[in-house]
Amino acid sequence: MTAETIAAGAAEARPAGGPEARPMDLLRFATAGSVDDGKSTLIGRLLYDTKSLFTDQLAAVEAVSAARGDEYTNLALLTDGLRAEREQGITIDVAYRYFATPRRKFIIADTPGHIQYTRNMVTGASTADLALILVDARKGLVEQSRRHAFLCSLLRVPHLVLCVNKMDLVDYSQEVFERIADEFTAFAAKLDAPDLTVVPISALKGDNIVTRSENMPWYEGPSLLHHLERVHIASDRNLVDVRFPVQYVIRPQSTTVTDYRGYAGQVASGVLKPGDEVMVLPSGFTSRISSVETADGPVGEAFPPMSVTVRLADEIDISRGDMICRPNNAPAVSQDIEAMVCWMDETRPLRVGGKYAVKHTTRSARAIVRALHYRLDINTLHRDEAAGELKLNEIGRVRLRTTVPLLADEYRRNRTTGGFVIIDETTNRTVGAGMIVEAG
Amino acid sequence: MTAPARSYQVSHLDALEAESIFVMREVVAEMERPVLLFSGGKDSIVMLRLAQKAFAPANIPFPVMHVDTGHNFPEVLEYRDQRVTELGLHLIVASVPEALANGTVRESADGMRNRIQTPVLLEAVEKHRFDALFGGARRDEEKARAKERVFSFRDEFGQWDPKNQRPELWSLYNGRHHPGESIRVFPLSNWTELDVWHYIARERIPLPSIYYAHEREVIERDGMLYAVNEFFRPRAGEERFKARVRYRTVGDASCTAAVRSDADTVEKVIEEVAATRITERGATRGDDRVSEAAMEDRKREGYF
Ligand SMILES: Nc1nc2c(ncn2[C@@H]2O[C@H](COP(=O)(O)OP(=O)(O)OP(=O)(O)O)[C@@H](O)[C@H]2O)c(=O)[nH]1
Numbered sequence: 001m002t003a004e005t006i007a008a009g010a011a012e013a014r015p016a017g018g019p020e021a022r023p024m025d026l027l028r029f030a031t032a033g034s035v036d037d038g039k040s041t042l043i044g045r046l047l048y049d050t051k052s053l054f055t056d057q058l059a060a061v062e063a064v065s066a067a068r069g070d071e072y073t074n075l076a077l078l079t080d081g082l083r084a085e086r087e088q089g090i091t092i093d094v095a096y097r098y099f100a101t102p103r104r105k106f107i108i109a110d111t112p113g114h115i116q117y118t119r120n121m122v123t124g125a126s127t128a129d130l131a132l133i134l135v136d137a138r139k140g141l142v143e144q145s146r147r148h149a150f151l152c153s154l155l156r157v158p159h160l161v162l163c164v165n166k167m168d169l170v171d172y173s174q175e176v177f178e179r180i181a182d183e184f185t186a187f188a189a190k191l192d193a194p195d196l197t198v199v200p201i202s203a204l205k206g207d208n209i210v211t212r213s214e215n216m217p218w219y220e221g222p223s224l225l226h227h228l229e230r231v232h233i234a235s236d237r238n239l240v241d242v243r244f245p246v247q248y249v250i251r252p253q254s255t256t257v258t259d260y261r262g263y264a265g266q267v268a269s270g271v272l273k274p275g276d277e278v279m280v281l282p283s284g285f286t287s288r289i290s291s292v293e294t295a296d297g298p299v300g301e302a303f304p305p306m307s308v309t310v311r312l313a314d315e316i317d318i319s320r321g322d323m324i325c326r327p328n329n330a331p332a333v334s335q336d337i338e339a340m341v342c343w344m345d346e347t348r349p350l351r352v353g354g355k356y357a358v359k360h361t362t363r364s365a366r367a368i369v370r371a372l373h374y375r376l377d378i379n380t381l382h383r384d385e386a387a388g389e390l391k392l393n394e395i396g397r398v399r400l401r402t403t404v405p406l407l408a409d410e411y412r413r414n415r416t417t418g419g420f421v422i423i424d425e426t427t428n429r430t431v432g433a434g435m436i437v438e439a440g
Numbered sequence: 441m442t443a444p445a446r447s448y449q450v451s452h453l454d455a456l457e458a459e460s461i462f463v464m465r466e467v468v469a470e471m472e473r474p475v476l477l478f479s480g481g482k483d484s485i486v487m488l489r490l491a492q493k494a495f496a497p498a499n500i501p502f503p504v505m506h507v508d509t510g511h512n513f514p515e516v517l518e519y520r521d522q523r524v525t526e527l528g529l530h531l532i533v534a535s536v537p538e539a540l541a542n543g544t545v546r547e548s549a550d551g552m553r554n555r556i557q558t559p560v561l562l563e564a565v566e567k568h569r570f571d572a573l574f575g576g577a578r579r580d581e582e583k584a585r586a587k588e589r590v591f592s593f594r595d596e597f598g599q600w601d602p603k604n605q606r607p608e609l610w611s612l613y614n615g616r617h618h619p620g621e622s623i624r625v626f627p628l629s630n631w632t633e634l635d636v637w638h639y640i641a642r643e644r645i646p647l648p649s650i651y652y653a654h655e656r657e658v659i660e661r662d663g664m665l666y667a668v669n670e671f672f673r674p675r676a677g678e679e680r681f682k683a684r685v686r687y688r689t690v691g692d693a694s695c696t697a698a699v700r701s702d703a704d705t706v707e708k709v710i711e712e713v714a715a716t717r718i719t720e721r722g723a724t725r726g727d728d729r730v731s732e733a734a735m736e737d738r739k740r741e742g743y744f
């Protein structure tokens with residue numbers, strides 16, 4: 001596709017009116033990378049160049065920029081909306097923004113690069129289909145770029161895009177770009193990052209954002225938007241392993257609907273159909289799906305991310321936190337959990353012997369840290385087996401013992417049934433993110 | 441992973457609906473005393489529809505609450521009461537005029553009741569011991585809202601601390617809190633104004649008539665059209681005229697403006713919203729114009 005045709009596409013980027021002409025799919029992406037590498041500016045630029053901005057938003061940002069004496073309109077102000085963020089010129093917490101092109105709808109999580117706010121970056125990346133990792137072309141890879149790339153791989157964000165930004169400040173040099181791209185590719189190989197694309201950009205000037213840049217004729221790949229619109233995400237979902245965490249039991253107390261019992265939840269993975277043999281965990285009882293329902297009537301099948309109500313042929317005791325799966329394909333039922341944990345609490349570190357609450361799918365339990373096998377050095381990926389604790393933003397491998405069994409899969413196979421959060425029982429704050437490596 | 445032959449795709453609207461239903465069920469499963477804030481505005485109307493869907497065939501398992509500033513559009517009050525009767529809901533009204541009469545709040549100098557509605561809301565929350573409040577706020581509405589979690593923690597003073605929000609990973613929402621604290625829950629976080637209208641069309645959801653184009657006597661102030669009514673008095677020199685307008689948002693009648701419009705059907709509104717170049721709050725809300733961080737400041741104090 002030539003630059004001209006891409007530009008024409010962008011000009012009509014705002015979705016056409018009329019009730020949903022055709023179903024559009026949704027791509028969730030997050031930004032990542034070190035402080036000041038241009039993440040928020042890039043998001044501002046994407047919104048601006050796809051004509052997704054409203055005149056009052058732009059006017060407000062122009063006015064603030066002018067009042068501060070900026071030389072140009074600071075597009076980062078479009079997402080840096082908090083008073084403290086504007087005062088300090090950094091992003092503190094995730095901003096969510098939305099835009100659509102005729103091809104796709106996008107949910108953007110613009111995350112902070114500052115190390116102090118890593119947990120907010122993790123928040124934004126946990127649900128992303130794709131992460132844009134920005135690197136300042138002048139500085140190359142820094143520790144925080146590696147940390148964020150590592151976190152994206154740990155969170156198993158299925159698609160990564162390395163954006164070598166501020167190309168305008170290095171004379172759009174192919175050599176600089178290739179050096180950074182090579183270094184990053186070598187690092188990413190160690191992470192087993194699933195899918196990596198590399199794009200040279202200038203967020204400030206708009207090079208290779210929506211249209212291909214004339215300043216970098218040596219670059220033959222697509223513009224960033226072109227890639228975002230076409231990256232194939234449908235097969236990222238797990239449609240093989242049936243996992244239906246029971247969220248809520250619907251039992252109407254009504255005179256018109258009697259004897260109704262339905263298990264409400266969101267399909268985590270797999271496809272459920274009436275007639276399927278199923279097993280309920282942790283009890284292990286088996287039954288058959290009699291119907292899969294929504295408020296609009298029965299459906300022939302349910303798959304992620306549908307929220308449905310499943311009804312079974314037999315009366316068995318099922319409550320919130322149980323899991324419906326298949327007799328020959330079930331998660332582990334285990335109180336012993338091996339996991340990678342990212343610690344997010346600044347006040348108290350994770351230590352062996354510590355007791356916490358955990359939330360995993362729709363199940364809650366208490367847990368004790370039985371072992372800390374090692375702490376990871378983000379730069380070298382070296383495992384420090386002598387580590388005695390995990391402090392804020394540190395990542396390590398732990399073993400937990402839980403009060404009740406978790407119905408768990410490996411995180412790398414299932415982002416929903418493999419992830420959990422750790423909650424401090426005294427402050428009630430979410431203090432850790434866990435990714436299950438092994439259960440049982 | 442080997443993908444089965446068919447694609448198993450859902451539309452973005454179905455994905456949003458599924459996410460919102462999941463959020464509502466989480467709240468009912470984990471919290472003790474949820475309540476849904478129902479103003480009769482389009483977002484709270486969509487939220488109510490999602491609540492119906494989340495728990496069908498059972499009834500909606502929580503009450504609804506209206507923070508009544510006393511400056512209402514009659515069409516909206518009528519709609520509210522009709523909906524409440526139809527669905528057999530329990531309606532709680534937290535009344536600003538009552539609080540003014542009791543002396544618990546005082547009218548602000550400019551007559552706007554946006555700010556004083558916060559203490560009235562917080563008092564009702566305390567009185568009924570609600571621990572989860574569903575709000576229809578969307579992240580696309582405003583830059584402070586763009587920062588907020590789906591489960592947004594509030595301390596015992598109802599305050600939001602934007603610099604210290606709980607991490608929120610995957611769809612694992614943390615609703616734990618101590619007595620007196622509460623969680624604001626925003627099931628429509630990821631919806632845009634256009635998504636809401638597409639959904640209203642798809643679900644054929646009736647709305648208060650003021651969302652569609654009609655004739656109204658208005659004045660123009662700060663580039664916005666305000667309806668002349670018992671709560672909104674023109675100043676000297678402001679000229680009254682008739683215009684064809686509709687409301688994009690419904691808030692306090694003394695500070696919500698209308699926009700010029702010919703869109704008298706849901707299809708026409710969708711076309712209009714898709715083509716508009718101004719955000720809904722920018723076009724209609726006098727209360728956001730006070731300062732660049734007006735919304736953040738109000739939210740910190742406990743506003744929705
Ligand atoms: N010359 C040039 N400057 C840029 C470019 N992209 C961003 N900048 C500038 O770099 C500075 C930081 O940009 P931000 O977008 O705020 O950086 P960020 O990555 O969002 O920072 P944090 O969110 O705080 O981590 C701003 O002054 C931008 O104008 C670019 O492509 N070229």
Ligand SMILES: [Mg+2]
Nearest residue numbers: 039040090091
């Ligand atoms: Mg930023």
